[in-house]
Amino acid sequence: MTSTLFSVLMPTYGGDDLELFEKALNSVFFSELMPDEVIVAVDGPISKKHEDILSTYSLQYSFMKIVKLPTNQGLAMNLNNGLLHCQHEVVIRCDADDYNTPSRFSKLRAEFDVEVKVDVVSSYILEQSQSSKLANAIKRVPLTHIEIKRYAKYRNPINHMAAAYRKSSIINVGGYPDIPFREDYGLWLKMLSHGHRFKNLDEVLVIADTGDEMLKRRSGIKHVAAELKLLRLRRSISKLSIDDYLIFVMRAIVILTPHSSKRLLYFFTRKIT
Numbered sequence: 001m002t003s004t005l006f007s008v009l010m011p012t013y014g015g016d017d018l019e020l021f022e023k024a025l026n027s028v029f030f031s032e033l034m035p036d037e038v039i040v041a042v043d044g045p046i047s048k049k050h051e052d053i054l055s056t057y058s059l060q061y062s063f064m065k066i067v068k069l070p071t072n073q074g075l076a077m078n079l080n081n082g083l084l085h086c087q088h089e090v091v092i093r094c095d096a097d098d099y100n101t102p103s104r105f106s107k108l109r110a111e112f113d114v115e116v117k118v119d120v121v122s123s124y125i126l127e128q129s130q131s132s133k134l135a136n137a138i139k140r141v142p143l144t145h146i147e148i149k150r151y152a153k154y155r156n157p158i159n160h161m162a163a164a165y166r167k168s169s170i171i172n173v174g175g176y177p178d179i180p181f182r183e184d185y186g187l188w189l190k191m192l193s194h195g196h197r198f199k200n201l202d203e204v205l206v207i208a209d210t211g212d213e214m215l216k217r218r219s220g221i222k223h224v225a226a227e228l229k230l231l232r233l234r235r236s237i238s239k240l241s242i243d244d245y246l247i248f249v250m251r252a253i254v255i256l257t258p259h260s261s262k263r264l265l266y267f268f269t270r271k272i273t
Contacts (some may be wrong), residue, residue, distance in 0.1 A: 041082030044072030
């Protein structure tokens with residue numbers, strides 16, 4: 001069987017930590033399986049040092065391509081633009097501040113080489129805190145398509161930074177919806193409603209940099225507004241029940257809870273290592 005060619009899609013913007021960005025790039029280029037193409041999608045203006053890093057890597061690796069949006073338009077628009085530049089059907093998402101394990105690409109690509117079609121494949125992630133009171137923790141997600149579809153009613157069933165997918169399947173549903181902070185969750189909901197198949201692998205393939213600052217970034221009224229946009233998307237996909245509205249209220253309450261309470265919830269929903 002011929003092995004599937006694949007693209008790596010990594011978004012970046014001016015606010016990224018450049019030390020973590022270089023570590024993320026190194027984990028791409030020192031993978032056990034080299035990508036056939038790397039697309040770095042830049043969202044708006046970036047610093048000279050950021051530009052210099054991109055220039056250094058693109059000169060060293062001829063299969064790395066940089067595509068830019070002239071102004072900052074948000075993650076959804078940046079990913080949609082980057083996706084259009086990917087030449088291959090299989091696209092592996094990489095974040096600009098996360099470390100990809102050496103075997104990640106080979107294990108994900110293998111899922112697209114089998115005869116049983118899958119449209120989205122992801123995995124567990126290890127959340128590491130450089131800063132703080134949060135211990136290292138594994139974020140687990142449901143494994144089978146049926147479990148993922150059921151879980152998606154309550155929480156995001158896919159670790160976005162660990163995901164790989166078919167480009168045509170994303171294009172088929174109109175790409176990432178413009179819902180800040182929930183663009184990936186919205187995409188999965190659209191794809192599930194169109195019958196696309198999902199799978200998660202029961203192992204850690206990405207190490208994510210998190211901590212107290214991550215929890216703080218997930219707080220505030222802007223995240224409640226994002227939940228409301230997500231609810232509207234769900235309503236456009238299918239008729240909602242009273243349970244769906246109750247879930248929205250519960251998620252909004254969690255967003256607005258004090259930081260100390262969020263930390264307790266974090267420990268409850270993760271497997272601490």
